[in-house]
Amino acid sequence: MTRQTKQETTCPMDALLRLLMGPWTTHILWILRQRGPLRFGVLKREVCGISSRMLTERLRTLEEAQIVFREYYPSVPPEVTYGLTRRGLELREVLDALDALARCWNTEDTNGESISQELSRSVTN
Template identity: 55%
Template sequence: MSLSAEHMECPSGQLLNLLAGPWTLSILWLLSNNGPTRFGELRRKVDGISAKVLTERLRMLEEEDIIYRDYKPTIPPQVTYGLAERGEDLAQVLALIDKIAQKWQKVSS
């Protein structure tokens, strides 16, 4: 069995691989701190992300049941994203990581 195959069998490795994708942590951090957020606002707040990449990341997170998508067929359509139950679990971890990052930032300043 190769090392990569062993890594994929590890639940922690699978989760970390998912979170390591581009922009994923930024999106989850914004949703955990701002609550349900519309697509356009997410795009403005995730500096440098394209609409295509944001859409891809959001779809992937929705497929994994980490976020939910609320679509309202108005003109223009309103699409809002928020944390699903799995995302709320991750929000707790992200809050701890944020706390450590702020602590370390103060030490290195």
């Protein structure tokens, strides 16, 4: 049996999850899902804490995967807008389900501590 490299996979689910699990990726997709097409600067402000370099890298990866489109307008200054493609819009239900689950998990448990606080504590220990 030969070993597969990181890039090679026979499982479509694995390839999709690797793409979506990249740093900041789901956050970027969620913002584009909620707000629609956005200019680069607006998107950067919405994704608190991301560097311009990382945002550019993530957007290029998503553009290559045909999940995000890039629209360039030759103006002064140049205007670049990013939004979800038809393929990206197919992720709506998945993103909405993840949002619902995150909100559910963020509710308080019986000890009065939110699950997200509990997870944060366990990660730091």
